[in-house]
Amino acid sequence: MSEKPFALVVDDDEGLADGFATALELVGFETEQITDSRLTIDRMKSRLPAVVSLDLQMPFLTGAEVLRLIRAEPQFADVKVILVTANERAAERENIDGLADIILIKPITFSQIKDFATRLIYNSGHQDTTANTQ
Numbered sequence: 001m002s003e004k005p006f007a008l009v010v011d012d013d014e015g016l017a018d019g020f021a022t023a024l025e026l027v028g029f030e031t032e033q034i035t036d037s038r039l040t041i042d043r044m045k046s047r048l049p050a051v052v053s054l055d056l057q058m059p060f061l062t063g064a065e066v067l068r069l070i071r072a073e074p075q076f077a078d079v080k081v082i083l084v085t086a087n088e089r090a091a092e093r094e095n096i097d098g099l100a101d102i103i104l105i106k107p108i109t110f111s112q113i114k115d116f117a118t119r120l121i122y123n124s125g126h127q128d129t130t131a132n133t134q
Helices: 014-025 036-046 063-072 088-093 110-122
Strands: 006-010 030-034 049-056 078-084 102-105 131-134
Touching: 006 014, 006 036, 014 030, 014 049, 014 110, 030 036, 036 049, 036 063, 049 063, 049 110, 063 078, 078 088, 078 110, 088 102, 102 110
Parallel strands: 006 030, 006 049, 049 078, 078 102, 102 131
Antiparallel strands: none
């Protein structure tokens, strides 16, 4: 029996994190949630995720800062990152083009989360995709 791919959901809003985790579980991921962005890199070092769902606007370390830390670590080169934000302009200001595999603009439907997670994990090529769901 093959092991489920692991997804890490990093969001300070527990309700949204629960929604993302549930959607990812429905497409075959084992998930864990972190509400404190400062813990992300240490957790990734202890268990390498296939996918990270990362909120852009978080206290302590922003999603953009965490994303840059992820991309600076060679061991995380194959980790797919879904960056989530309610503020498209904030994503543009952070100059994160090319760092995230997908940028989702809230509001996001449950089925969209499932669809993008499925595409990321089963797509062998690295594609940068922005999805505006407004």
